[in-house]
Amino acid sequence: MLVFILKRLFNAAMVMLAVAFLAFLIFRAAGDPVEIMANDQMSIEDKEALRDSLGLNDSFVTQYLRFVGNAARGDFGISYRNGQKVLGLIADRFPATMELVLVATILSLVIGIPLGVLTAIHRGRWHAEALQFVSIIGVSLPSFVVGILLILVFSVILGIAPAFGRGEVVDLGWWSTGLLTPSGRAALVLPAISLSLYQITLIMRLVRAEMMEVMRSDFVKFARARGVPRWRIQFRHALKNCLMPVITMTAMNVGALIAFALITETVFQWPGMGMLFIQAVTFLDIPVMAAYLCIISFIFVTLNTVVDIAYAVIDPRLRHATR
Amino acid sequence: MSDTPVLDVRALSVEFPGRHGTLTALDGISLSIQPGEILGVVGESGAGKSMTGLAVQGLLEPPGHIAGGEVHLAGRRIDRLSDRDMEKVRGAEIGAIFQDPLTSLNPLFSVGQQLIETIRQHLDLGRREARQRAVELLAEVGIPAPDERVDHYPHQFSGGMRQRVVIALALAARPKLIIADEPTTALDVSIQAQITALLRRLCDDHGTAVMLVTHDMGVIAETADRVAVMYAGRLVEIGPVVEVIGNPQHPYTAGLMGSIPELGARKPMLTQIDGSMPRLDSIPRGCAFNPRCPHVMEKCRTDRPELVVSGSGASACWLNDKEDVA
Structure with missing residues (x-):
């Protein structure tokens, strides 16, 4: 190990x-x-x-x-634009992006996995097929369109959610969070939904495909022959065997979400790293761009490494093969 | 034969409705198994051996379904039970052993977890007692150091050991009947003998009845008390092993026996049955075996022979229809 x-x-x-x-x-x-x-x-x-x-x-x-x-050592020099330390600039923006991405990821797992299981075990019934159809729309709509539609419906027409910004922020010293204030949480809803919609549909379709595969396997049939109830087979035996690819995709996609967040952040004027990067590009602020590239890559690489190690934790076969 | 058989299957038929008409996978199967008895079920691939086992357990894959007949388990009819009620029968009253021990265990759960799950599903035991029982079961099926092995994962066991774990799972709730579907086919010959001996022992110790589905006549000869021979979804002969092997009544059974190699026997050549079993959508009229039968008569092509009792066995062949000949 x-x-x-x-x-x-x-x-x-x-x-x-x-x-x-x-x-x-x-x-x-x-x-x-x-x-x-x-x-x-x-x-x-x-x-x-x-x-x-x-x-x-x-x-x-x-x-x-x-x-x-x-x-x-975290020293990316100073910004060409305003002479501030680059790391400081990014550290200021990092919490905003991470909170957005984290909430979007949790949303996509909490909604995507049950929907995937549901559409797999109710395959052929009308509600499962309807979900499956709706998910195609989710996969194919670009996130800026989703963002603009959400703003139009919930902010402009219904007026129940803020259209831009991050709301009030509580500063914890090393981290500024919007999760502790009502306005901060309200401001998070629309961007998080807009960012997670694609992920939800992706995870749902992945779980569905994996579930259908696993439900055909011998050990599921054998579990049925041992008298294990159907729901227990579906949610314990089969789902655990589906989780491997879901974990891979989720972790990989946290990286992608940070990158997608760039668009969502622009649409919702969310003060995160994506916005910082867009501003840096327009001003040719190279230290900021280079630092952004390095930090995003660092997150990607870290996630990949964690996923590899998480595999070994979930699957005992890998754990013992490497001993 | 006065006591109630553990399993009593009466004129069981299974059908698969499909786009090109309905296929009859099982056609009027009748057999019974007494407590402590091992009934071998043999036949070529696709003859309906496994299908019979699945139908009894209520595990037919839709659209397959029981189209006729009855299944009685220890005097209680079970073919009409709901899936929920069958969950209480499967594992508790009918244990199952599958062909491939490599794939019948969930790789992500330890054998102990899978045993405890099955035990607690059917018996009212606490966690600790269930674990204790799991260790005892592993010991009973001959796994060394069971208190250590109980926490191991399936991939840490060899093929033969895994099949022992599968048998332990089948025994978990002391079922009256075990349906073993090709339990030795995926194993080495030396392991095969151990597993069949284990089945035999468990059967004798606990009075468990076993339906042993296999295409291996050698395994049947060693293990089973009685044997049922299937062909194209029909039962062609059933009787005590010694009689069916020594004096087969049906030409198909005779052909099967002729194709077993015997060590030391001076048979010049193994006989083989020409042709192959018909597909389910093209079973010939009359006796299903008539195109391949060396003794085929005119009647065989038009009329289907019924299973006729003769002595301690029964066979479905016009050759044995003494009244008709006389």
């Missing part, structure tokens, strides 16, 4: 080094940062001094290693 974990961690580290290299390349591709930062009054010497102090005259490899070293 330990060897297995170490191997996974090594893989993760290699991937992160590669990502850091790409992020580093952005700096070099986007032209001379000194020209962007400098104002008209600066002399050539001033610019050269600035270039030196930024370390831009060092060799390619030195610069890359310094970038990796700094990034590993």
